[in-house]
Amino acid sequence: MTPVNRTQIIPIGPYHPLQEEPEFFKLHVDGEKVVKLEIEIGYNHRGIEKLAEGLTYDQVPFLVERVCGICSTSHPFACVNAIEDVGGFDIPDRAKYIRTFIGELERIHSHLLWLGLAGHFLGYNTVWMWAWKYREPVLDCFELITGNRNHYAMFKPGGVRRDIEDEDIPTAMRIVAGLERPLLMFAKIAMADPVLQARLKNVGILTYQDCVELGALGPTSRASGVPWDVRKDHPYAAYDMVEWDVVTTENGDVFDKVIVRVLEMLESVKICKQCLEKLREVKDGIDANYKEIPPGEGIGHHEAPRGEVFHYVRSDGSNRPVRYKIRAPSFMNVPTNNRAVVGYTVSDATITLAAIDPCYCCTERTIVVDADNGKQLMGWKELLRLSQEKTRKLMERYKSRMDRVWI
């Protein structure tokens, strides 16, 4: 008799409309435990690098803005940095402050979106509703300043396309300052809630060494104590003209990734307020009006909400790039799931895959299939229920302590 193979495969993905990057995960599980993970990407390969070779330098920022729907300013930010690096151009201070303000406001809205979805997957639907409620004024602020709630089209090589008017500054200031209290509340709740601690601590641990080896970026690596942040290490725009700190924690588990993101938002609020203050005084124009990009090559990067975005451009002196290379942070972060998911249970897999940020929605396509006969055992709803049920059980266990946190 042949030995029975008890390992089953759970396919997760590849598509969901909410997802910014379709991915396909195959979880090999033995009972409750994940023993192996296979990752496949490329389901939404749009050939943007090739398309960029056919566009002019003025058009490329609009194209790369479409790389990602959530952090839509990250790619134009890196793109204009790269194009300016070709010629060694400098831009007016006012444009730098506006760029920084937009970049940080976007970090807040992206992290709030993630926080809400993470809450939903854990069965904390209050967190989901509240996080998205506080995200709303951020989008209003974008609309006020740029005219759009997403895809702001603010950046151009040499500066920004729209100015922030003096009369809009008090409103923007009020919105940004109004975020401080809810963010502190989220931080307090996350630190004090015993269920969240029981659910997220020591789950999906990524060690310092894993991060260095795989080149993990952004909050994913900062939660493991790797202090990489290109805003600090390779300052651009106005990041060296304002006061702020890089947030790192030590444990590398999902809990720390939550904490890093929440505290990072508070730093972003700090940066936004300083930029708005400066915009009242600094009035040296918003555009350097460069006409020609000389031959050469340039590298630009930006610390997007999920980590460093990297752009490389090669110019031959014409008005179009010869080669345009884009590297999004998830390209480096997704392989880390290989180390973070294996060894934990299926009910923890959803939140661990979600913890690096790109793939919370893949879970919606999850089905558990028996590897021997291909029969469907579990759909994404069951997996989600599994995850939420675990939280509910913990809630009951910690009931007396819970009452003190959520008043």
Place this chain on the structure above:
Amino acid sequence: MADEVVEGLKAKFGEAIKDVHEKSRRRTYITVDSDRLPDIAEYFYKDLDCRLQICTGIHMEHGFEILYHFAIDRADRIISLRVILDLEKPSIESIARRVPAAEWIEREMWELLGIEFRNHPDMRHLLLTDDWLEGNYPLRRDWKDWRGGEHDTSE
């Protein structure tokens, strides 16, 4: 810092360093011998504590270029190692076993540009489908879409 790196590199690898172009304080491009590249990349990653950001493959008239972008975060610099490969049969030793962060990008460069990475631990399609027609590399200048019709992006 700037010249320490370049001097150290020249002392250690000598002839393999063909050209150093210091574009600015923050960006340096170093052309190296493709046979020695894995050693030099390992030296950057292990001894200099650099972070491999990504690699860029380019199809140029004089050959295939690969740029290995290493960031030195403590010194606010990016050093790009450039190798130039043969147009007819581009091939280079993989660095994925020594620098794990390179595993995916080498798969990408192989399928989009047709550069062979010798001794790669797991060479499969990354972005394109598994049934992609062999010998079709979309980022090459002379690529014609084998699927024909409206997908054709060549000029």
